[in-house]
Amino acid sequence: MQSMTAPVVETPRIPAVFQLDSHRSRFAYFFLALVVVLAVRMLENTIHEYSHVAAVLLSGGEIVGLPLVTPFGGFTSWRSGTVPGEWLPVVNIAGTLVSVAVMLAAFLPVYLKAKRPWARWLAYWGACVVPVNSLFYWFAAPFIATAENYDPVAFANNLGISPAWIIGVVAAAPFFVAVAWMVKATRQVRAGVILDPKKFHLFCLALYYAISITFPVVSYLNLLDQFAFW
Numbered sequence: 001m002q003s004m005t006a007p008v009v010e011t012p013r014i015p016a017v018f019q020l021d022s023h024r025s026r027f028a029y030f031f032l033a034l035v036v037v038l039a040v041r042m043l044e045n046t047i048h049e050y051s052h053v054a055a056v057l058l059s060g061g062e063i064v065g066l067p068l069v070t071p072f073g074g075f076t077s078w079r080s081g082t083v084p085g086e087w088l089p090v091v092n093i094a095g096t097l098v099s100v101a102v103m104l105a106a107f108l109p110v111y112l113k114a115k116r117p118w119a120r121w122l123a124y125w126g127a128c129v130v131p132v133n134s135l136f137y138w139f140a141a142p143f144i145a146t147a148e149n150y151d152p153v154a155f156a157n158n159l160g161i162s163p164a165w166i167i168g169v170v171a172a173a174p175f176f177v178a179v180a181w182m183v184k185a186t187r188q189v190r191a192g193v194i195l196d197p198k199k200f201h202l203f204c205l206a207l208y209y210a211i212s213i214t215f216p217v218v219s220y221l222n223l224l225d226q227f228a229f230w
Contacts, residue, residue: 018121020198020201037129044134049067096135110122111128141216144217
C-alpha cells in the first residue's frame with residue numbers, strides 16, 4: 001500500500017536586511033525604513049494635495065500655482081471667491097478622504113495577500129502605518145488649531161459646525177480603529193516578516209510617530225511663530 005504524505009508548504013525566507021539581530025543589520029534597517037516611510041508619506045501627501053486641486057477645479061474654482069508637497073505635509077491655494085460655498089466642505093475633506101482611500105486600495109490587498117516578505121513589508125507602511133497620520137490630522141487639529149488653513153477646522157467652519165472639536169470627536173472613531181489596526185499589523189510583521197529579537201522595529205516606529213506627530217502639533221498650536229529664535 002502506497003503511503004501518502006502531505007505537501008510541504010515552504011515559508012518564505014526572511015531577507016537578511018530584515019534579520020535585526022546585529023548592530024549592522026539594525027543600522028541598515030533604520031535607514032531603509034526611513035527612506036520607505038518618507039517615500040510613502042510623499043505619495044500620500046501628493047494624492048492629498050492633488051485631490052484638493054481636483055475638487056477645486058470640479059467646482060469651477062481657480063488654482064493659484066502648483067500645490068506644495070513634502071513628506072511632512074503640503075498646501076494648496078485657490079483664488080478667493082472662485083469656489084462656490086457649497087463646494088468648500090468638499091474641497092476641505094477631499095484631500096484626506098481620497099488619499100486614505102487610494103492608499104488602502106493600493107496597499108491593503110498587497111499586505112493581506114502577499115507571500116513575499118518584501119512586498120508585505122512595503123505594503124505595511126502604506127496600508128497600516130501612514131493612515132494613522134492621515135486620520136490624526138482630523139482627530140487632533142479641531143481640538144487645538146484655530147487657523148482655517150487646516151482642513152478639519154475649515155470644514156467645520158464651512159459647515160457651520162461649532163465648536164470645531166466636534167469634528168475631532170467624530171474623527172476619533174476611525175483614528176483609533178486605524179491605531180488598533182496598525183498595532184495588530186505590527187505584531188504580524190514582527191512575527192512573520194522580520195526577525196526582531198531586540199524590538200528594534202518598534203523603536204523605529206515609535207521614533208517615526210514621535211516626529212511625524214510632534215511637528216504637526218507644534219504647527220497646530222502655532223508654537224513656531226511664538227518661540228522662534230533662529
